[in-house]
Amino acid sequence: MSGSEAPWEAVIGLETHVQLGTESKIFTSASTAFGDAPNTHIDPVVCGLPGTLPVLNEKVLEYAVKAAMALNLKIAEHSKFDRKQYFYPDLPKNYQISQFDEPIAEEGWIEVEVAEKGKETYLKKIGIERLHMEEDAGKLVHAGSDRLAGSTHSLVDYNRAGVALAEIVSKPDIRTGREAAEYASEIRRIMRYLGVSDGNMQEGSLRCDVNISVRRGPLSPFGTKVEIKNMNSFSAIHKACDYEIERQIKAYESGEIVVQETRLWDEGKQITKSMRSKEGSSDYRYFPDPDLGPIELSKELREIWRAELPELPAAKRHRYADELGLSIYDARVLTDELSMAVYFEAVVAAGAEPKFASNWITGDIAAYVNSQRISFSQLSFRPSQLAEMIQMIDAGQISGKIAKEILPQLLEHGGSPKLIVEERGLGMISDPGAISLIVDNLIAEYSKEVEQFRNGKTKLQGFFVGQLMKKTGGKADPKMANQILAKKLQG
Amino acid sequence: MSQINSEDVRKVAQLARLDLPEEAVEKYTSQLEKILGYVAQLEKVDTEGIQPTTRAVEVVNVAREDNTLKTDERESLLALAPQREGDFFRVPKILSD
Numbered sequence: 001m002s003g004s005e006a007p008w009e010a011v012i013g014l015e016t017h018v019q020l021g022t023e024s025k026i027f028t029s030a031s032t033a034f035g036d037a038p039n040t041h042i043d044p045v046v047c048g049l050p051g052t053l054p055v056l057n058e059k060v061l062e063y064a065v066k067a068a069m070a071l072n073l074k075i076a077e078h079s080k081f082d083r084k085q086y087f088y089p090d091l092p093k094n095y096q097i098s099q100f101d102e103p104i105a106e107e108g109w110i111e112v113e114v115a116e117k118g119k120e121t122y123l124k125k126i127g128i129e130r131l132h133m134e135e136d137a138g139k140l141v142h143a144g145s146d147r148l149a150g151s152t153h154s155l156v157d158y159n160r161a162g163v164a165l166a167e168i169v170s171k172p173d174i175r176t177g178r179e180a181a182e183y184a185s186e187i188r189r190i191m192r193y194l195g196v197s198d199g200n201m202q203e204g205s206l207r208c209d210v211n212i213s214v215r216r217g218p219l220s221p222f223g224t225k226v227e228i229k230n231m232n233s234f235s236a237i238h239k240a241c242d243y244e245i246e247r248q249i250k251a252y253e254s255g256e257i258v259v260q261e262t263r264l265w266d267e268g269k270q271i272t273k274s275m276r277s278k279e280g281s282s283d284y285r286y287f288p289d290p291d292l293g294p295i296e297l298s299k300e301l302r303e304i305w306r307a308e309l310p311e312l313p314a315a316k317r318h319r320y321a322d323e324l325g326l327s328i329y330d331a332r333v334l335t336d337e338l339s340m341a342v343y344f345e346a347v348v349a350a351g352a353e354p355k356f357a358s359n360w361i362t363g364d365i366a367a368y369v370n371s372q373r374i375s376f377s378q379l380s381f382r383p384s385q386l387a388e389m390i391q392m393i394d395a396g397q398i399s400g401k402i403a404k405e406i407l408p409q410l411l412e413h414g415g416s417p418k419l420i421v422e423e424r425g426l427g428m429i430s431d432p433g434a435i436s437l438i439v440d441n442l443i444a445e446y447s448k449e450v451e452q453f454r455n456g457k458t459k460l461q462g463f464f465v466g467q468l469m470k471k472t473g474g475k476a477d478p479k480m481a482n483q484i485l486a487k488k489l490q491g
Numbered sequence: 492m493s494q495i496n497s498e499d500v501r502k503v504a505q506l507a508r509l510d511l512p513e514e515a516v517e518k519y520t521s522q523l524e525k526i527l528g529y530v531a532q533l534e535k536v537d538t539e540g541i542q543p544t545t546r547a548v549e550v551v552n553v554a555r556e557d558n559t560l561k562t563d564e565r566e567s568l569l570a571l572a573p574q575r576e577g578d579f580f581r582v583p584k585i586l587s588d
Contacts, residue, residue, distance in 0.1 A: 022557045029560035038578040039565050047568055059557035080545060087508055089582040141579070155579035283506060288545035296551045 006217030010245040012174035012210060013129075016187050018166045018197045019136065019205035020063040026135050026164035027054030027097065027292075034203055038157035046162045048093030054291050056081075060133060060164040061295065063196040064104050065305055067166050068131045070190050070312055073108030075302055080294040081133075084284045089156050090137035098167075100286040103132035104295070110190070111314050112182045113332060121328060126183050127171030136163040160204075166196075172211070172222075177241030181234040184208050189313045193338050201232050208237055213258075214248045223248065223258060228272055230264040240265040244272050316341055324354040333362045340366070343376040346383030352390040360386060364404070368411045380414035389417035396477065402426050430477035432484065435468075438476075439488050442467055453489050461485060494527045495520060 025032055028045035045052045068075055082100040108128040115121040138161040142151035168187060174180050188199035188206050199206040208231060213223035228244055231237045244263070251258050263272040311319075313335050320331035335341045340361065347357040365386070369376055389410070392398045398421055406420050421427050429435060442464060443450050453460045464485050468476055500520045504511040511519070565578065574581040 024557050024559045029555070029558055031559045031561070039569065039580070042568055043562050043564055044568070047571075049571075056554045057557050058554035061554065085506075089580075089585065140585075142585075151584060153584055154582050155576055156582055157579060285506070290546060293546070293548075293550040293553045 006220065008214050008245075008249050009217060010175055010212060010214050010241070010248075011172045011222055012176075012180050012212045012241060013172040014168075014170045014174065014180060014183060015209045015211070016168040016170075016184060017136075017207045017209075018067070018168065018187070018191050018199065020060055020067075020164040020166055021195070021197050021205075022057055022059045022063065022164055024057055025162035026057050026060050026133065027162060030162065032163045033159075034205075036159060038155075039159060041159045042161070046092065046158055054097065054289075056292060056295075057164065061104075062305060063164075063194075064131065064133045064166050065297065065302070066194050066309060067168075067191060067196050068105030068108070069306055069309055070194055071105075071108045071110055071128050071131065071168065071187075073105035073128060073131055075105050075297060076102060078102060078294060078296055079104045081289045081292040082286045083289050084286055086282060086284060088137075089154060090140055090161070092138065092158055092161055096135060096137065097289055097292070098134035098286075099132035102294075103130045105131045110183070110186055112179070112186045113314075113317065113328070114179055114182050115329075115332065116178050124173075124179060124182075126173045126179075129169040129171050131166055131168050134165050134167055136160050136165050177238040177245070180210060180241045181238035184237055185234045186313065189336065193310055193312055201234075204232075207232075210237065210241060210244075212241060212244050212248070214245055214252070223252070224260050226258065226260065227262045228265055229262060229275070230266075232267075236265055236267060239270060240272060243270065247272065310338075320354075324348070326354060326358055330355075330358045330362065333366075334358060337376070339376040340369075343379070343383055347387050347390075350384045350387030352387040353394065356390045356394070357386070360390065364407055365411065380412065381410045382414055385410060385414060385417060392417055392421070396428060396430060397421070398426065398428055401474075402428070425473075426475065428477050429472055429475050430480055432480060435476055435481055435484050436488070438468060438471055439464075439481075439484050442471070443488060450489065450491075454491060461489065464489065494531075495523050 019032075020026075022032060024030060025041075025046065028043055030043045030046055031041045033041060045054055065075055079099065080102045081097050083095040084098045084100070085095045087094055106129065108131075109125050110128065111123055111125050113121060114124055138156050138158040141155040141157070143153050143155060170183060174183055184206075188197075188201075191197040191199050191206070197205055201207070210228045210231070211225050212228065213225045215221065215223045226244065226248070228240050231240050248258050262275045264275050265271075266273050316335040317328075317331045320326045320334060321328055326334070333340075334344050344357060344361050347361065348354050365376075365379070365381070369379060389398075389403055389406075393400055393403055398417075402421070403417075406417060406424070406426065409415070409420060410417060446464070446467070449460055449463060453464075461482075465478075465481060468481050468485065497516050497520050500516050500523060501511065504516075504519075569575045569578070569580065572580045
């Protein structure tokens with residue numbers, strides 16, 4: 001099966017940097033606030049001045065361990081920090097505090113649902129090599145050119161330096177651009193569910209680097225590995241991988257060499273470009289950071305943190321499909337954002353039928369939430385009120401059409417659907433006596449048409465239904481109205 | 492038995508971004524050789540059955556609460572830098588042409 005004729009396959013691994021959402025930095029009390037004036041959140045520890053002592057933020061440890069648990073990683077009982085040496089001005093100390101040979105967690109996996117238009121959705125388990133804690137670097141602005149090459153000098157803002165990161169390294173289990181994008185978005189979803197990161201890619205709180213090579217089938221040796229950086233959306237990850245797979249296959253097939261290098265995704269041109277790099281092969285000279293003591297996690301603490309984990313997206317998707325009978329698609333949409341899932345569950349808990357609740361939430365209500373740029377948790381229309389509306393439709397008290405009519409008011413201001421229907425007089429007329437009375441009046445009013453009906457022109461029943469709906473403002477229970485009309489028209 | 496040669500010294504200097512004159516390489520090679528020889532005495536200590544450690548002080552789990560402290564130190568820190576431009580640290584060109 002191997003050899004030159006086997007089809008090409010890509011081997012992809014992702015390194016994901018997740019900014020942990022703590023108030024202060026990983027080793028000092030400087031703020032992690034985003035978007036402030038340059039160098040407002042620096043102090044002697046951030047700048048690595050002599051005589052300063054970094055001290056680990058306990059929240060960082062908690063968040064990293066919870067993230068690791070959610071990714072099914074084994075938590076290390078013993079862990080330490082190391083110094084990774086390299087010279088680049090985004091690091092004020094000329095080394096980054098990271099974890100090398102004793103990371104906080106190793107050997108895990110997540111399950112992703114790979115959905116592509118026109119193809120069958122499938123589940124895939126993707127291995128995770130490790131998760132470790134480290135500090136983020138500062139930001140460079142290159143002057144005299146919009147690019148690093150050609151700039152005359154650079155300006156440095158250390159606000160981001162020392163912000164806590166969890167670096168998550170996947171195993172090379174990913175085979176397509178779509179799988180890579182799904183993996184990254186599931187990582188973000190999990191981090192958001194845990195509340196350990198906002199995962200905002202535009203602000204750089206979630207960054208992915210991709211390692212990618214191609215080979216002739218699973219039995220062939222790995223090809224040369226190329227790293228891609230600079231993708232700031234899931235769709236960019238998808239497209240960059242697909243582009244790079246094609247580029248490498250073409251190179252091999254035309255007899256060129258694929259060189260081991262770092263390439264940048266160019267969003268404007270939709271291509272990857274070789275990044276000029278001065279540094280040869282790096283020599284990080286890791287060694288244990290003498291300023292930071294080792295970490296030993298007791299079984300008790302690990303159990304406390306494990307018990308605090310919420311239900312995670314994959315578990316919710318399975319539960320919605322298996323226990324609530326929703327489609328895979330609906331389960332996926334409802335669980336994408338935790339706030340939507342929480343809202344949905346509250347509506348179901350208040351007695352609404354899950355499928356109906358799902359339709360309203362993923363349809364009209366999601367459209368409103370998106371257009372208003374708010375979260376489901378900020379919605380004035382409370383879950384119990386939506387449940388009440390769904391139950392009214394179910395019980396035949398209002399039609400779906402009337403529900404849509406009162407929805408804008410409910411979305412805007414909330415309130416009891418029952419009261420609104422009463423106040424606006426929109427309730428369905430399903431009292432046989434009331435309907436009979438209206439029908440009697442119609443028969444008296446349209447005696448000519450009644451005559452024609454009785455002489456065989458039964459199509460006229462439609463005319464009477466129309467008149468009845470006109471008289472009741474569309475509120476008569478259609479089934480009951482038809483029955484009573486049919487009976488009375490026959491005389 | 493030599494533990495270090497002039498190539499190693501050049502590499503270490505390069506990694507540390509030290510511009511080492513050629514005549515100093517010889518001198519540092521022999522000095523570093525002596526230092527390594529001195530430290531090598533530690534190899535004589537019997538460590539059979541002793542767990543490796545990365546540190547001399549036995550402390551674990553030193554951590555702080557996640558509190559921020561506003562220290563308005565931008566000016567004094569920027570003043571320490573060789574060059575600044577406005578509120579930024581200014582550094583020389585990173586890539587050579």
